[in-house]
Amino acid sequence: MSDVVERAKAALEEFESARAADHAVQEPICDTAAAGMELAAVVPELVAEVERLRGVLIDRVVADHRAERGVRPVPVEGRVWLYRSSVDGAEVLVRWELDGWETADPGLPSRWYTQDSSLLEWPGRFTELESGFPR
Incomplete structure (x- = not known):
C-alpha cells in the first residue's frame, strides 16, 4: 500500500478518535479541528494517487486487450x-x-x-x- 494511502488512513483514524472524544465530553476540542485539517491536507494526495492507479490499471487493460486482438472472425458462413x-x-x-x-x-x-x-x-x-x- 502506498505511503499516501497509509497517511490518509492514519489521519482518518485520528480524526474519528478526536471526533468521538468531542462527542463524549459534548464540547469542542481543538484536536478534532487539527485532525480534520490533517485529513483534509492528505485528501488531494489521496485523490491523485487513486487517479494515478486508475490510469495504470486502464493502461494495462487496454494494452492487454490490444495485444491479444490479432485475427478477428469475419462473418462468412462455413468458417x-x-x-x-x-x-x-x-x-x-x-x-x-x-x-x-x-x-x-x-x-x-x-x-x-x-x-x-x-x-x-x-x-x-x-x-x-x-x-x-x-x-
Missing part, C-alpha cells in the same frame, strides 16, 4: 474459429450462421448457441480452423 480467452484460458468455437454469430463448446460442436456481435470484443485470440470442421 469456424477457436476462441481462447486471455482472462481465464477458456475455449469456445465461433461461427457465422444465418446472419448471426454462434458459439459452441469445443467438446460438443453439434450444439451451437446464438451470440451478439460483442463476442468480437472479447479479450483473447481467435484462430480460424481448417475447413471441414464439424458444423
Whole structure:
C-alpha cells in the first residue's frame, strides 16, 4: 500500500478518535479541528494517487486487450474459429450462421448457441480452423 494511502488512513483514524472524544465530553476540542485539517491536507494526495492507479490499471487493460486482438472472425458462413480467452484460458468455437454469430463448446460442436456481435470484443485470440470442421 502506498505511503499516501497509509497517511490518509492514519489521519482518518485520528480524526474519528478526536471526533468521538468531542462527542463524549459534548464540547469542542481543538484536536478534532487539527485532525480534520490533517485529513483534509492528505485528501488531494489521496485523490491523485487513486487517479494515478486508475490510469495504470486502464493502461494495462487496454494494452492487454490490444495485444491479444490479432485475427478477428469475419462473418462468412462455413468458417469456424477457436476462441481462447486471455482472462481465464477458456475455449469456445465461433461461427457465422444465418446472419448471426454462434458459439459452441469445443467438446460438443453439434450444439451451437446464438451470440451478439460483442463476442468480437472479447479479450483473447481467435484462430480460424481448417475447413471441414464439424458444423
